[in-house]
Amino acid sequence: MRARLERLRPLIAEAALDVLLVAGADNRRYLSGFTGSAGALLVSPDGAWLVADFRYWQQAAAQVADFAIVRMPPMTRLETTLPSLVAEHGWRRIGVEADHLTLEAFDLLTQALAERSATLVKTTGLVDRLRQAKDAEELRRIQAAVDLTDAAMEHAAGILRPGISEADVAWAVEAFMRTHGGQELAFPAIVAFGANSALPHHHPGAYQLRAADPVVIDMGARVDGYCADLTRSFCLAPADSHYADVYAIVLEALRAAERQMHAGLTGQQADAIARSVITEHGYGEFFGHGLGHSLGLAIHEAPALSRLNDLPMPVGAVETVEPGIYLPDWGGIRIEDVVVLEDEGARVLTGSPK
């Protein structure tokens, strides 16, 4: 934790801030270890504070080592506590996280500071950018979440049979992960049979599996705060040639990306590797989402493997690689691994067979 604070401080100095107010819940946990649902961090070049409300006074003290705990008076808001801290420390330029603070929260804080000679300065991505390169402890937790999800996928493959419902499979994999070390799911499991599998984010329902249905299962455990994400596509009956053809294209796109990706590529470049394979086979318009996203404390974080991301990705970025082809009224095929970017390539963390 302390190393993370020390990596943040030069960025705070560079932005000429006296202090940074950290409002994003995952950023709060990343820097401090505090897991409460509310609270704010303040990080200055030589100090660090966690402002906690009554519900979390004890928990904050137990979880947090490198931050002084500021106990917010019961039933007050941050607007009450911040001005006195600002006065006490003489802060003038207070950075706020524009990508995590609502417009309204910003306005309330601005009003609260109106009589102080202090200004709120919008920043974006200071902590989020640090989080892009995972450290060893984070990689260990992600691998644990991935391993558990691999085991749950094996469990799922074992229970698929004609007549089982999407909802039954979704509950079975959730129960498996929860009783084998997962504290919660990283996101609600997607289990989609038949034409439902053409919906990338289908919600599992009562539909019962038929032997020839395309099957998409997309799920992830969360272990010690860190997420996994894994998709496999199946067909119970011997697949017809159309299914086999589409599956082969998606798999080729996945393998091309995994072979060619490395730190230093932009998200755009990574996306293009897989997309060109699918486009060359004539299915480009049926792959309507980006190739992948990063994960960590959040299931979706930066940097994304997307046309919209033209920044180089760092060593230690953990990315999903998840090409898919979705044919309305027929079904979909998506195959998803998780990789970590290294100087020379991409190391695949997921182990489920394809």
Next chain:
Amino acid sequence: MRARLERLRPLIAEAALDVLLVAGADNRRYLSGFTGSAGALLVSPDGAWLVADFRYWQQAAAQVADFAIVRMPPMTRLETTLPSLVAEHGWRRIGVEADHLTLEAFDLLTQALAERSATLVKTTGLVDRLRQAKDAEELRRIQAAVDLTDAAMEHAAGILRPGISEADVAWAVEAFMRTHGGQELAFPAIVAFGANSALPHHHPGAYQLRAADPVVIDMGARVDGYCADLTRSFCLAPADSHYADVYAIVLEALRAAERQMHAGLTGQQADAIARSVITEHGYGEFFGHGLGHSLGLAIHEAPALSRLNDLPMPVGAVETVEPGIYLPDWGGIRIEDVVVLEDEGARVLTGSPK
């Protein structure tokens, strides 16, 4: 759904808006029925649009009746689609939800519209205020979630025995709710034994129950999108007189509030009813949170039973009533019901014995 849109339109006109951009996920679902994780609504005096990304094109068309579906081009952001809609419809004053939009999203939209003669106008609570008064269908779903949570509490009471861990009980109640009609939990269940019960938001762990421990269980199912919230406090061994005294005070505070609450009271007034009981018994400083919050599509929504809320509450507001006393190193007692406010009083929806 259509009635909800019709209740919103006068508020849009009153704010002199040509259109309102609805960014909050729960507001989106409330108005349209769309359950996707992303998307934006636009509501004008005579039209309604749901802007959906590729992942949700099919789902949006299936779920939504009163909105025209605008298909965002694959791998673009709202900033790409909004300006052309603005031009097409000649919108000039575009309301945004300041309490749901981040500063950064606001800035990106502002930039995107820089060349149009259109202005973003900050609004707060237009849809959220509508959501305060639950309609019959919402009350039906909340009651279903409450009934399931009551059943889960009975299940929990039946499995409490010396040696069982907090985490085991938390998983048992979650599995019960998920296999008896709950699609997910409204929030991670809180199960706290012994001194842990002094932490209002304790995360269930390996601690094993001893007969004389105070026990707090706080949980809620979610059914058809709607939340429940229920807390009961227990003691396995015959309670000592200290436990019995504190329990009686919390229960007296709860009953006073339930007897005296009705629509038209402010959240402040409701909070004061229970707080004065606890304060008169000398425990005021150990009741450091508000008396309750509203629930519906979200587990925490307005209006709150809190010193900070000085607005009268409407008929149909659904509120938790959850006084508590937390004694560090000893434990805590919280008892929580859910009520709906009516003209003449508060009707209790929860049925678990106290």
